[in-house]
Amino acid sequence: MHKLGPREDGHSAGDLGADADEVVCQQFVELVTDYFEGAMAPRTLSQVEEHLVICEACRNYLEQMRATVASLHALKPPAPAEPSASLLAALRARKAAE
Ligand SMILES: [Zn+2]
DSSP: OOOOOOOOOSOOOOOOOTTTTTOOOHHHHHHHHHHHTSOHHHHHHHHHHHHHHOHHHHHHHHHHHHHHHHHHHHSSSOOOOOOOHHHHHHHHHHHOOO
8 A cells, every 4th residue: 555645855845847037938928918018027028038039839929919919909099189279168168158
């Protein structure tokens, strides 16, 4: 009879299976929005870019996300410029009329 207990092979905590400095695919998926928003810390950004060099799957994912983000932006109407004087005048006239 052989029991399989919890493994205690002496490794330290934090068993991500990768160096702490290495971005893995799962992390990249979580970080990709930051990547697009430019909200990524420079250190993280360089790790991500290193990962992209070696990982074709994440490059493909990035391209898909890029296309998705582009189409989302395409759906949005362009931001209006500052309210026009005529609009303000029209609003004032409407208020005055009430
Ligand atoms: Zn990857």
